[in-house]
Amino acid sequence: MHGESGYEEAYAFLEWTFLEQILGEIQMSAIIIKWIMQCITTVTYSIQVNGHNTTPFKAKRGVRQGDPMSPYLFVIAMDYLTRIQKTLQTNPEFHYYPRCKRQKTVQLSFADDQLMFCRERAQLIKNVLYAIQMFWSQIFALPKKIIQAVKTICRRFLWTINTEISKKALVGWDKLCWPKTSGGLNFLDIYKWNKAAVGKLLWNLCKNKKLWVVWIHSYYGQNGVWNIQAKQASWVVQKILKASKHLQEAGLTEVNMRSMTQYSISKVYMQMRGTKEKVGWRSLVWTNYGALKWIFIMYLVVQRRLATNDRLAKWRVMQDLLCHLCQLVNEDHDHIFFQCDYAAEIWRSILQWQEIRRNVMNWTEEVQWEMQYMKGKTSRALMYIMAMSNVVYHIWLERNARIFKQ
Numbered sequence: 001m002h003g004e005s006g007y008e009e010a011y012a013f014l015e016w017t018f019l020e021q022i023l024g025e026i027q028m029s030a031i032i033i034k035w036i037m038q039c040i041t042t043v044t045y046s047i048q049v050n051g052h053n054t055t056p057f058k059a060k061r062g063v064r065q066g067d068p069m070s071p072y073l074f075v076i077a078m079d080y081l082t083r084i085q086k087t088l089q090t091n092p093e094f095h096y097y098p099r100c101k102r103q104k105t106v107q108l109s110f111a112d113d114q115l116m117f118c119r120e121r122a123q124l125i126k127n128v129l130y131a132i133q134m135f136w137s138q139i140f141a142l143p144k145k146i147i148q149a150v151k152t153i154c155r156r157f158l159w160t161i162n163t164e165i166s167k168k169a170l171v172g173w174d175k176l177c178w179p180k181t182s183g184g185l186n187f188l189d190i191y192k193w194n195k196a197a198v199g200k201l202l203w204n205l206c207k208n209k210k211l212w213v214v215w216i217h218s219y220y221g222q223n224g225v226w227n228i229q230a231k232q233a234s235w236v237v238q239k240i241l242k243a244s245k246h247l248q249e250a251g252l253t254e255v256n257m258r259s260m261t262q263y264s265i266s267k268v269y270m271q272m273r274g275t276k277e278k279v280g281w282r283s284l285v286w287t288n289y290g291a292l293k294w295i296f297i298m299y300l301v302v303q304r305r306l307a308t309n310d311r312l313a314k315w316r317v318m319q320d321l322l323c324h325l326c327q328l329v330n331e332d333h334d335h336i337f338f339q340c341d342y343a344a345e346i347w348r349s350i351l352q353w354q355e356i357r358r359n360v361m362n363w364t365e366e367v368q369w370e371m372q373y374m375k376g377k378t379s380r381a382l383m384y385i386m387a388m389s390n391v392v393y394h395i396w397l398e399r400n401a402r403i404f405k406q
């Protein structure tokens with residue numbers, strides 16, 4: 001199995017007794033806890049060895065991959081751990097690991113520990129959003145408030161470890177919902193997905209087939225539902241009728257709807273999301289076979305989203321804007337990658353090592369050069385992308401290490 005998400009393993013190690021205790025502590029009723037524990041403790045596994053299945057054996061811990069309940073249970077457990085950690089901080093008996101203590105005060109600057117984590121957090125957020133998408137969103141029109149709350153929790157969860165400190169999102173949530181080729185992470189936009197899902201209910205009304213459809217027609221009007229204004233209708237029915245507005249915004253007309261033999265929520269969702277321009281730097285991130293932490297830093301650097309001094313100064317008062325690596329010039333993305341002497345030296349030798357004979361350029365030119373000369377999946381291109389991400393990552397790591405040492 002490809003180790004794309006660290007949470008696959010994390011799921012497998014959730015202790016049952018711990019989980020049961022937490023569910024009790026959040027005051028879930030005994031019977032529900034019993035049901036949940038019944039579901040997760042009766043799992044059996046069978047492994048394929050040389051094409052034959054072994055005798056099934058019982059699981060001893062963990063929650064099931066793909067079970068819609070798993071992300072929720074996992075989040076409950078994670079939330080508990082975060083809060084425990086927070087209580088510890090206020091306990092005078094508790095001593096910080098020195099780096100962490102610093103981290104609490106310096107906040108945004110420490111990419112390695114925090115952002116590396118973000119990449120893995122992204123996977124968990126996807127799991128949670130996926131569960132919402134597959135279950136609730138298809139049955140109900142979700143109230144705006146709920147959608148907003150889910151979005152806020154996920155957003156905060158992505159960019160922070162300690163949820164108390166509200167940090168700047170390095171990349172906006174809307175953008176994270178864009179396709180990967182356009183610079184997003186393909187997160188689900190629950191708001192739009194829900195509109196697309198409710199659109200399916202309206203499509204049913206247009207096609208006039210099912211029992212509840214017949215009932216609504218007889219109740220609210222015989223002359224088509226596309227333009228109906230049913231003010232006296234229940235909230236749910238009103239939501240369904242209003243879906244036509246959102247479908248029209250995505251370019252779908254009543255005629256389109258009637259001519260559809262199948263309604264695909266995901267197709268309508270894509271249409272609602274709209275086409276976004278592809279970004280030139282996509283190969284640097286999505287054809288990158290380097291470590292996840294290098295890729296995530298690269299993802300931020302190509303968008304100039306690291307918390308460099310110039311950007312930090314916009315959010316809070318900064319006395320010293322000088323580059324931590326050379327102490328000569330103010331720090332920004334262009335300087336660190338790779339105008340700074342320290343960084344240029346490293347990149348020059350890595351270029352030489354790859355037998356690429358050219359000078360170190362500024363960041364924009366470097367990205368242009370990669371797009372022009374390192375196309376496709378040749379081993380040379382893949383190696384180049386990995387080398388570049390590795391250098392970028394380690395320069396950023398060194399920069400952070402120097403702040404710690406101060």
Ligand SMILES: [Zn+2]
Binds near residue numbers: 323324325328336
């Ligand atoms: Zn410098």
